[in-house]
Amino acid sequence: MSGTILREVKVEDAVGLALAHDLTQILPGTFKGRLFRKGHRVAEEDIPKLKDIGKEHLYVMELGEGDLHEDDAALRMAAALGGTNLTCGEPYEGKVTLKSAIVGLAVVAKEVVDEINALGEIALATILDGTVVRAGEGIAATRAIPLVVPEAKVAAVEAIAARYREVRGGAEPLAVRPLRKMRAGLLTTGTEVYSGRIADKFGPAVAAKLEALGSEVAEQRFAPDDRQTIVNHIHYFLEQRYDMILVTGGMSVDPDDRTPGAIADAGADIVSYGTPMLPGSMLLFGYIRGVPIFGLPGCVMHDPYTSFDVLLPRVLAGEEIVREQIAAMGYGGLHRR
Numbered sequence: 001m002s003g004t005i006l007r008e009v010k011v012e013d014a015v016g017l018a019l020a021h022d023l024t025q026i027l028p029g030t031f032k033g034r035l036f037r038k039g040h041r042v043a044e045e046d047i048p049k050l051k052d053i054g055k056e057h058l059y060v061m062e063l064g065e066g067d068l069h070e071d072d073a074a075l076r077m078a079a080a081l082g083g084t085n086l087t088c089g090e091p092y093e094g095k096v097t098l099k100s101a102i103v104g105l106a107v108v109a110k111e112v113v114d115e116i117n118a119l120g121e122i123a124l125a126t127i128l129d130g131t132v133v134r135a136g137e138g139i140a141a142t143r144a145i146p147l148v149v150p151e152a153k154v155a156a157v158e159a160i161a162a163r164y165r166e167v168r169g170g171a172e173p174l175a176v177r178p179l180r181k182m183r184a185g186l187l188t189t190g191t192e193v194y195s196g197r198i199a200d201k202f203g204p205a206v207a208a209k210l211e212a213l214g215s216e217v218a219e220q221r222f223a224p225d226d227r228q229t230i231v232n233h234i235h236y237f238l239e240q241r242y243d244m245i246l247v248t249g250g251m252s253v254d255p256d257d258r259t260p261g262a263i264a265d266a267g268a269d270i271v272s273y274g275t276p277m278l279p280g281s282m283l284l285f286g287y288i289r290g291v292p293i294f295g296l297p298g299c300v301m302h303d304p305y306t307s308f309d310v311l312l313p314r315v316l317a318g319e320e321i322v323r324e325q326i327a328a329m330g331y332g333g334l335h336r337r
């Protein structure tokens, strides 16, 4: 703080003065929020309420040159970081939240977050990169830790954000990518399903996962555990020009698990067979004539969060999936213990 004067005033003597910051009330289990807004002029009847939340003294503030109030610091940082499809809220208890305006895939540059938080005195908290967000959900929040911070700290945040944009050819440190509506061809393998021995549970589960993200299964077909039959169905889906091909079942180590071999025989470039995440370790991802193709293991049918649920939104957001990205899914990828 350079030149800022913070004077403590007894609440009894504060009548008529403007509050220097939002004041929070916490009633455990019932309420946590702003009781008084910054700038509110203290009235006689406020005194008991202030005492109830533990305030005996209030600050009267004269901001020095080169200093920023927590609200202004949080606003400037949010403005510097915010990108496409994000809206910036008003300061609340010294915090500004960047919220998604759409359903989409959150883009969060971890290196920017880490560099900013290493500065000290200011905080940037985000969700994880690649998370699916709904409209109105927060993806990041900025805040100054002390009530007043040097303006230079905030300028440093602005410089980090600007440098990232410059070095990455205009890429945004925080943004939300919209999800495309894709039409998928779904091939369900398994002689036990094809023959009618058991009812198909994979089709409805996969359709629900696609629909939840605004896409659809355009056509479902069934095949026994026969390599050439699976290849033929994949080629049929290519002729239909579906945006994505999904093949379920037969992904692990039994002699009847024909799917990975069939996907290769069909002519796919396999980005990865095997994904370091549980559930979903037997997932295969590749491209066939530019069309994304997945081999989906049994767990996708019954587990709500698998490697498919990580990769599907990325594909819908238009990302080109590369091997390194799949290899990096192992850290934090154990969800079935």
Ligand SMILES: Nc1nc2c(c(=O)[nH]1)N[C@H]1C(S)=C(S)[C@@H](COP(=O)(O)OP(=O)(O)OC[C@H]3O[C@@H](n4cnc5c(N)ncnc54)[C@H](O)[C@@H]3O)O[C@H]1N2
Residues within 6 Å of the ligand: 188, 189, 190, 192, 193, 198, 199, 200, 201, 202, 203, 248, 249, 250, 251, 252, 253, 257, 280, 281, 282, 296, 297, 298, 299, 300
């Ligand atoms: N020794 C090992 N065992 C297993 C491994 C492994 O690496 N070594 N991997 C495990 C993982 S991970 C998974 S996931 C499962 C199953 O993977 P698959 O994709 O090969 O699944 P299937 O064998 O085809 O089927 C498993 C189970 O689910 C039933 N199923 C399949 N499709 C349908 C459908 N459309 N509707 C209803 N039920 C279906 C199928 O009848 C089997 O009972 O393997 C682990 N084991």
Ligand code: MOO
Residues within 6 Å of the ligand: 277, 278, 279, 280, 281, 282, 283, 297, 298, 299, 300
């Ligand atoms: O691929 Mo398994 O699907 O990890 O459970």
